[in-house]
Structure formats: C-alpha cells, structure tokens
Amino acid sequence: MATKVQRRVTSADVAREAGVARSTVSYVLNRTPHQTIPDTTRQRVLDAAARLGYMPSAAARTLTRGRSDVVLCILRPWPLGSAAGALLAELTAAFGRQGLTLVTHIEDPSVRSLDNVWNEISPAAVLSYQPVDPEAERAMRAFGVQSVAVLFADHDGRAQVVRLDSRIGRMQAEHLIGAGHSRIGYAYPEFPSLQDFARPRLEGARAACSDAGLASPDVRTVALDAASAAAAIEHWRSLPLPVTGVCAYNDEVAQALIAGARLARVDIPGELAVIGADDIPAAALTYPPLTTIAIDHVAEARRIVETVTAAVAGDEPPAVADAADLFTIVTRESA
Amino acid sequence: MATKVQRRVTSADVAREAGVARSTVSYVLNRTPHQTIPDTTRQRVLDAAARLGYMPSAAARTLTRGRSDVVLCILRPWPLGSAAGALLAELTAAFGRQGLTLVTHIEDPSVRSLDNVWNEISPAAVLSYQPVDPEAERAMRAFGVQSVAVLFADHDGRAQVVRLDSRIGRMQAEHLIGAGHSRIGYAYPEFPSLQDFARPRLEGARAACSDAGLASPDVRTVALDAASAAAAIEHWRSLPLPVTGVCAYNDEVAQALIAGARLARVDIPGELAVIGADDIPAAALTYPPLTTIAIDHVAEARRIVETVTAAVAGDEPPAVADAADLFTIVTRESA
DNA sequence: CTGTTAGCGCTTTCAA
DNA sequence: TTGAAAGCGCTAACAG
Numbered sequence: 059m060a061t062k063v064q065r066r067v068t069s070a071d072v073a074r075e076a077g078v079a080r081s082t083v084s085y086v087l088n089r090t091p092h093q094t095i096p097d098t099t100r101q102r103v104l105d106a107a108a109r110l111g112y113m114p115s116a117a118a119r120t121l122t123r124g125r126s127d128v129v130l131c132i133l134r135p136w137p138l139g140s141a142a143g144a145l146l147a148e149l150t151a152a153f154g155r156q157g158l159t160l161v162t163h164i165e166d167p168s169v170r171s172l173d174n175v176w177n178e179i180s181p182a183a184v185l186s187y188q189p190v191d192p193e194a195e196r197a198m199r200a201f202g203v204q205s206v207a208v209l210f211a212d213h214d215g216r217a218q219v220v221r222l223d224s225r226i227g228r229m230q231a232e233h234l235i236g237a238g239h240s241r242i243g244y245a246y247p248e249f250p251s252l253q254d255f256a257r258p259r260l261e262g263a264r265a266a267c268s269d270a271g272l273a274s275p276d277v278r279t280v281a282l283d284a285a286s287a288a289a290a291i292e293h294w295r296s297l298p299l300p301v302t303g304v305c306a307y308n309d310e311v312a313q314a315l316i317a318g319a320r321l322a323r324v325d326i327p328g329e330l331a332v333i334g335a336d337d338i339p340a341a342a343l344t345y346p347p348l349t350t351i352a353i354d355h356v357a358e359a360r361r362i363v364e365t366v367t368a369a370v371a372g373d374e375p376p377a378v379a380d381a382a383d384l385f386t387i388v389t390r391e392s393a
Numbered sequence: 394m395a396t397k398v399q400r401r402v403t404s405a406d407v408a409r410e411a412g413v414a415r416s417t418v419s420y421v422l423n424r425t426p427h428q429t430i431p432d433t434t435r436q437r438v439l440d441a442a443a444r445l446g447y448m449p450s451a452a453a454r455t456l457t458r459g460r461s462d463v464v465l466c467i468l469r470p471w472p473l474g475s476a477a478g479a480l481l482a483e484l485t486a487a488f489g490r491q492g493l494t495l496v497t498h499i500e501d502p503s504v505r506s507l508d509n510v511w512n513e514i515s516p517a518a519v520l521s522y523q524p525v526d527p528e529a530e531r532a533m534r535a536f537g538v539q540s541v542a543v544l545f546a547d548h549d550g551r552a553q554v555v556r557l558d559s560r561i562g563r564m565q566a567e568h569l570i571g572a573g574h575s576r577i578g579y580a581y582p583e584f585p586s587l588q589d590f591a592r593p594r595l596e597g598a599r600a601a602c603s604d605a606g607l608a609s610p611d612v613r614t615v616a617l618d619a620a621s622a623a624a625a626i627e628h629w630r631s632l633p634l635p636v637t638g639v640c641a642y643n644d645e646v647a648q649a650l651i652a653g654a655r656l657a658r659v660d661i662p663g664e665l666a667v668i669g670a671d672d673i674p675a676a677a678l679t680y681p682p683l684t685t686i687a688i689d690h691v692a693e694a695r696r697i698v699e700t701v702t703a704a705v706a707g708d709e710p711p712a713v714a715d716a717a718d719l720f721t722i723v724t725r726e727s728a
Numbered sequence: 729c730t731g732t733t734a735g736c737g738c739t740t741t742c743a744a
Numbered sequence: 745t746t747g748a749a750a751g752c753g754c755t756a757a758c759a760g
Contacts, residue, residue, distance in 0.1 A: 066536075068737055079747040084739060094745070116513045117455045118737035121752050126452070128513055130496070135486075137674070138478025147470040147499050154505035159513045161465070161496035164482050170489035178451045178463055178494045179514075201401075282674040310674060317678040339617040340645065340675055343652040403753055414731040419755060429729070453753035456736050 148359035205369030227262025239303030287318025346391035483694035540704030562597025574638030622653025
C-alpha cells in the first residue's frame with residue numbers, strides 16, 4: 059500500500075511520452091530559431107506535455123541560461139502612495155503579457171545588500187526608482203542582467219531613463235503663471251528618500267519660472283502636518299514680494315498645504331493658489347478640491363515595458379518619445 | 394592581447410584555492426548540522442572565499458534544494474495605500490534579517506496565472522493578502538513551498554492567519570458606542586478586490602453592536618467621491634432611527650465621507666461622527682482631522698516573520714498572540 | 729572529518 | 745531533423 063510519490067514532471071518524461079529526445083522537447087517548447095521541426099513531431103510533443111501537465115522548471119532554466127524571466131523593480135522604503143501602486147499594477151500586467159514576471163523589492167541597504175537580492179532572483183532586467191550606483195550596475199550586467207533602467211531621473215549616463223518628472227514641475231508652474239501668478243513657491247517633501255523624485259520636479263518648476271522671466275520658486279520643505287505647512291505659508295506671505303501660487307511636490311504635500319492654510323487662516327485659492335501632482339483619489343476629496351497633474355500610468359507602463367523588453371531581447375531600444383503626453387492637468391478649485 | 398573573460402567564481406574555485414573538496418566548502422558556508430569541521434579548515438575556506446569574492450549562486454542552490462530563499466507576497470491590483478506600503482517595508486526588513494528576501498507581485502489572473510509566478514520564483518513561503526484557493530495551495534506545497542500564510546482573514550482552514558482585522562471594526566464601533574451613539578453605520582468600500590479586507594472589519598463592527606445590544610450597523614457602499622458619500626449620509630440620516638456614528642472601512646473612505654458631509658451640509662462630528670482606520674498621514678490633514686485606528690506595523694511584521702520563518706525551518710509556529718495590541722485608537726476631532 | 733559521486737532539470741553544441 | 749552528451753553550480757548521501 060505504498061503511496062505513490064509525486065515526482066515532478068520533467069522534460070524527460072515528456073520526451074519519453076512523445077517518443078523523442080529531450081532536446082527535441084526543448085526545441086519545440088522554446089520555438090528555437092533555426093531548428094525546423096516537422097509538424098507531426100511538434101504536435102506529438104505538445105500533446106504529451108499537455109497530457110502530463112508539464113511545467114518547465116524555471117529554476118533549472120535560470121541556472122542554464124544564467125538569468126530568469128523575472129524583472130526586478132527596486133523601491134526604497136518611502137511612503138508608497140496610490141500613484142506608485144497604480145503604476146506598479148500596470149507595469150506588472152504589461153510585463154506579464156510579454157512573459158516576464160515583475161516583482162518588487164523594497165531595498166533597505168542597512169538590512170540586506172542589493173547584491174544579495176539580484177543574486178537571489180537572477181533577474182532579466184532591473185528597474186530602479188532611483189539612480190543606480192555605476193559600480194553596482196556594472197556588477198549586475200556582468201552577472202547577466204540584460205537591462206538596468208532608471209525610472210524618474212532627469213538625466214543619467216548609461217542607464218535608461220524613462221520618465222521625465224521635470225515635465226510635471228514645469229506644467230505646475232506654467233499653470234500658475236498662466237493664471238497670473240508672478241511669484242511662485244515650491245513645497246518640497248520632507249522625507250529623505252523622496253529627494254530623487256522631488257529634485258526633477260522642482261527643476262521643472264524652476265525652468266518654467268526662468269522661461270517666463272520670473273524669479274526662481276521659493277522652496278520650503280513641508281512635512282505632512284498642518285503646522286509645518288502653516289509655517290511655510292506664513293513665510294511665503296511675509297516675503298517682500300509674496301508668493302501667491304505654490305507647486306506642491308505631490309498631492310499629499312498639497313493636502314498638508316490645504317490643512318496649513320486653514321490653520322493660518324489663508325484662503326485657497328483666493329489668497330494662495332495650490333497645485334498638486336499625481337492625481338491621487340484623495341485629491342478630489344479635499345476642500346477645496348485640488349488642481350493637480352494626472353499621470354497616464356497605462357501609457358507610461360507600456361513605454362517602460364517596450365524599452366525593457368527590447369533590451370532583454372537584445373534589440374535596440376525604441377526611440378524615446380517625448381514624455382509630455384503622459385501628463386494632463388486636472389483643474390479643480392484650488393488653483 | 395586577448396581580454397580575460399570574467400568567469401563566475403564558483404565553489405570549485407574556492408575549494409581549489411583552499412585546498413579542500415567542494416563539499417567541504419558547502420558544509421562550511423552552510424554551517425551544515427552534524428558536520429563538524431576543524432577550525433583551521435573552516436578558516437581556510439572562509440579566507441579563500443573572501444579572497445575570491447565568492448558569492449554562491451542562488452539559482453543553483455534553488456535547483457538542488459527545490460526552493461529559493463525568497464518569500465513571495467501576493468497582492469491584488471488595487472489596494473496599495475500607504476498602510477500597505479508601510480507594512481511591506483517592515484516585512485521586507487524583518488525577513489531580510491532572517492536571510493530571506495521578500496518580493497511582492499501584483500497578481501492579475503487575467504494576465505498571468507499564479508502558477509507561473511511561483512514556478513518562476515520557487516519561493517520558500519508565500520504570503521497572500523487574500524484567501525488562497527485550496528487547490529493552488531496544495532499545488533504550491535507539493536512544489537516545495539514551505540509555508541502559505543494568509544494575512545488578513547478572519548478564519549481559514551489550513552492556511553495560517555496572522556492579523557485579525559475584525560478587531561479594527563470592533564474597536565471603531567466600540568468607540569462610537571462608548572461616545573453614546575446607539576445607531577451605527579458602516580461605510581463599505583466599493584472596489585471589488587478590497588472585499589476580502591473589508592468583510593472582517595465589518596464583522597467586527599457587527600459583533601460590537603450585537604454585544605452592546607444594538608442593531609447591526611447599517612451598511613452602505615461608499616465610492617471615493619463626495620457625491621457617493623453624500624448619498625450614503627443622506628440615507629443614514631433619513632432612517633427612522635438615524636445613524637449618528639459611522640465606521641469607515643479605512644481612512645480614504647472616511648475622507649470621502651468628510652467630503653460628502655460638506656456637500657450634504659452635515660456637520661462632523663456634531664451631526665455625524667466618523668471614524669477611520671489605518672491612520673494614514675492624510676488622516677491628520679483632513680478637516681476635521683480624523684479619529685482612526687492606528688496599526689503597529691513593526692510589531693505586526695515581527696509576528697508574521699516569526700510565524701513564517703518557523704514554518705520555513707520546519708518548526709512549530711509560535712503561539713499566535715492576541716492581535717489586540719497591534720491596534721490603537723487615535724482620537725482626533727471627527728468622533 | 730574529508731572527499732567522491734550522483735543528481736537537480738534544462739539548454740545547446742555537435743554528430744549522426 | 746533528431747539524439748547523445750556535456751555542462752550550469754550547488755547539495756547531500758555515502759565511503760573512506
């Protein structure tokens with residue numbers, strides 16, 4: 059009465075079942091180029107695989123090929139908001155359609171070095187939300203990672219850059235300028251690991267002011283509490299040439315500004331216009347509802363996936379289209 | 394002038410360098426139990442490994458052991474709020490200290506079946522935010538996954554349950570009841586994939602009402618917009634015995650309620666008390682600021698990691714402590 | 729206590 | 745076109 063042990067179905071089993079060699083199974087299942095297989099053989103293999111419920115071992119393939127079909131996305135322990143969540147969901151789906159599995163890892167260098175992580179995954183590509191140490195990138199590529207892409211940076215040497223967040227800052231400032239504001243403030247986030255996102259946005263706002271012949275935005279760091287925001291607002295209003303319109307790093311900072319304005323008894327948008335970024339659901343729930351910049355996550359994900367899959371396949375990356383069309387302004391009562 | 398090809402350093406190289414057999418290297422580096430190694434040999438191996446910059450190939454180890462040192466956390470496409478992000482960050486760090494690498498994958502069954510994902514990763518354990526299909530769990534375990542843990546469910550057959558969200562709903566309702574409210578409402582989230590989180594919370598609120606001898610909460614689905622919330626509020630106030638205190642599924646829904654109350658010209662907390670859950674940063678920025686239930690993510694992560702690492706090591710899981718101490722009420726002006 | 733050996737499951741030359 | 749065989753790098757049973 060021995061219980062049958064559940065051995066894993068291997069390609070050898072399929073080969074035996076189909077009456078061919080293991081290599082043939084491999085060729086058929088991988089559509090290996092330059093290997094023509096008669097349709098009858100092919101069909102026999104496919105049938106046998108289906109009959110046995112064969113599922114190729116990714117671990118073994120990873121060992122021989124030197125890389126898996128996983129794309130590793132590296133995040134820092136910053137506050138993961140709904141905007142990031144939405145993009146990740148789109149990315150995961152888009153990579154999935156290409157046969158690649160996206161997983162994300164929240165990097166904390168004090169706990170676990172990045173080396174350990176990519177060794178553990180052997181990813182086909184690495185996506186990073188922040189600049190990657192050139193030395194680390196070299197190591198990864200030597201290790202077999204086909205593509206190292208940095209999202210959200212203004213410029214970078216060898217790594218590929220996909221989204222230009224400076225456009226966001228520029229659009230924010232241009233909107234305020236177009237509405238007649240001539241002295242712009244910028245509410246910068248407090249959280250340290252957000253700096254890499256915030257800098258390009260701020261630069262964009264700076265450029266817009268400069269183009270319009272205005273002074274550079276007055277930058278204040280604003281924490282996510284009303285008191286901190288109120289202090290910034292009072293500072294802006296106390297300037298010789300007071301700030302009348304402010305770009306917030308994102309919608310959360312903008313929420314803080316709205317709370318701070320109430321505390322400081324400043325009317326929005328009457329005395330101070332505020333514009334956010336990301337268009338999170340809560341942006342429509344504040345009072346007054348928040349004008350903000352919406353991001354087309356679907357288009358963005360598609361673009362990222364195109365670039366990365368090309369690199370993984372060894373092709374030239376497609377021309378990087380202008381990023382401007384990823385962003386739309388959503389006008390609500392705050393600006 | 395041929396360029397030296399960068400071969401990967403393998404355990405064979407280390408063995409050669411140290412003048413021992415490959416198995417010895419493996420024993421030393423893995424601290425294999427029941428294999429005593431003289432300190433001098435051990436040291437020689439360690440030195441050789443360091444000198445060569447040896448990094449064991451996780452892919453190869455995965456193939457032989459049948460599983461990696463990766464813990465796979467499965468999410469559904471939407472719920473990524475700051476609360477989930479905070480927990481993930483803590484989990485990642487806590488697993489990292491145990492030598493396990495946590496990665497998360499946003500599951501979208503219409504794109505990529507879960508089978509593909511765990512085959513690709515060969516995880517040591519799977520953490521799921523929602524109930525796992527028993528058939529899938531069986532398959533995973535047969536495949537080598539040591540532990541399948543379901544976070545956030547009220548009860549479940551074989552899978553391990555870690556957090557009892559019903560406590561959250563209970564605390565919300567008890568707070569309102571303690572403040573004198575005798576007719577409670579519940580604002581249920583609209584998004585379908587949130588149902589698995591929401592049900593336990595609602596059940597907790599139900600139990601609290603029942604314990605207090607009150608009618609069950611009046612449940613309305615509230616989308617993340619002011620109009621939807623206003624409709625719910627008007628419904629509650631039109632009841633023969635009007636609702637005067639409402640538990641929101643989470644802080645975002647509570648934000649919608651606050652916006653809806655403004656639209657419906659209902660005063661919070663004067664005419665309607667609102668209590669949220671999760672204590673996201675924005676909860677302190679609404680007007681009025683939101684009373685809510687804070688979650689101790691650090692303690693929670695520790696608990697989850699203890700349970701899962703025990704299972705991975707083949708030990709008995711530690712006794713599940715009462716979950717009550719994970720939650721704290723944060724009182725602000727809204728209730 | 730150390731070394732030899734046999735896999736883990738797949739890919740990919742190289743012959744037949 | 746198909747098949748045999750040599751790895752990929754590591755672990756673990758078994759001898760010595």
